[in-house]
Amino acid sequence: MLFSEEINTFLAVVRSGSLLQAAEIVSTTQSTVSYRIQSLERRIGHLLLLRSRGARGISLTAEGERFLDIAERWKMLEVEAEQLQGNQVRHLAVGSVDAVAINVLPPFIAALCDETPPVRLHMESSRYFQLANRVASGHLDVAFTLTPSEHVDLVSRKLRDYAMLVVYAASGKTSLPEALDMTDLDPSREIHLPWSPQFDLWRIRRGFSRHVNWVEKAHMLAPMLRNAAWAIVPSFLTAPLAKETGCTIHRIAVDPPEPLSLFMISRKQSSDATRRHEQLIEMALAALD
Template sequence: MNPIQVETFLTIVRLGGLSKAANHLFVSQSTISQRLESIEKEYEVTLLNREKGVKSVSLTKEGERFYQIAMKYESLLGEAKNMKTISSETTITIGAVDSVHNYVLKDIYTSIIHEMPNVRMAIHTHQSNEIYALIVQRDLDIGFSLQERILRNIQVEKLFEEQMVLIQKKKDGVPSGNVKNEDFNPAHQLFINWGIEYQIWHEKHWGPTNNTHIQIDTPKLLKELLLKGDYWAIVPVSIARALHTEGWINVHLLEDSPPSRTCYHVEREGVNQSVRELSEFILQSKSHIEEIVRPWW
């Protein structure tokens, strides 16, 4: 397989036909056919379904697998060509759950962009139970997990701990304050799974979590749903504080409060200097983080 073969195959698939690919690449259709056949002979596969009278193409199962390989090949070739352009920059991959990215670290990422212009960040959203495996596999350089684990050659440091509170849309005559757990109907709950300890606590008051009526996996949906009905949700104080500044929710502390949420900074031992400097920048921003996650009262 060579770059010309890959380019030809991907062009056929993306444009939907051999003649369109030939026009796009400024070669004859017979040349396109020869390039395609050379791939199929080399790997002893059939990549396209060929039907008489049908101008568009469709991939065989082998073609679908080869398409994924060809895209990876194209991506790696592009990276190789761009090595000189990006040689002065370093890409650092960061993984965390959505709520940590958007409500705790967002401003820190902005500061990194201004303070460390030669660092390229790739910010990915993952579940906490995925973070450690991705760090071990070197698919992430830095992770922020809501779980603490002990693994060989992996450094884990507590980054912050935050209170969990109940929020709901403001109602006339209902101020923020302390409330009783039993006063809230589970049928009106917007349930987000904050981890095993939270699930155990939740079951004491409202039964198994699979009985909840509305389950969501991202806090981004909270605003829209809370505004449209008589709903309530339990969230970390960082989310509550961000929504409260908009002036449309009440924040309550439950009589039997949920377990706090703890976030851990995770990375491999012996990371390169760029990753170390970025980690130190984040850890030195703890005062900013502590302000975001400070207790409601």
């Protein structure tokens, strides 16, 4: 194992070219500098410095040249660690499915960005099963999805439910009641989004065709929502879609689909680091209320 004082002493000798000057740099005696260099060479298993009696300068061996690069990188990491401790910078890696990242999480992210001391954020989006794997592997601290994870090392916490509503792009000729029956809609004009297995089962039970317009991501919906097209979406999407497309929003009066749930996925194990992350997350979650 390498000790920082030995590496710092090695760098001081290389930069000054003298054991005596290196001793002044690291605030110790020349004999201590010599001892540290010898100790470092024993750890490395190679002679690092060439020291000749009566020679004023000190040169590096071939192994010393190679080790110099390692020592400089070690010093940089040491400085970064000291800066991290001094600035109390906190880190949080957050993942989310696209629809939630765009339409639900902005207040959550803003709350984290306004924290003092600052929080260094890493944000990414992906499919729910990929996000779950990223949390399980430790690449993400937490992920927000619309489907719970069944991974044995993860816990899925339901945060809230969102009613499933109809957004309808009126053609100018037909208006729909606020609470509608699904027979009021032209099934050939549906735009289907695969929100959850439960939602897909509800569509099958209601006899909806599979042969309809289909989009994979919620942000792809708005350009297609025109000329009497319609879609069933969670309530967090209705206001943005109404603002962007002018669509109208409707409840399903009879046998509506189950609400869509928002889940927060995290690891089961607890540590000081995860507890600090949990405190940050709970603080930011309050901004979603």
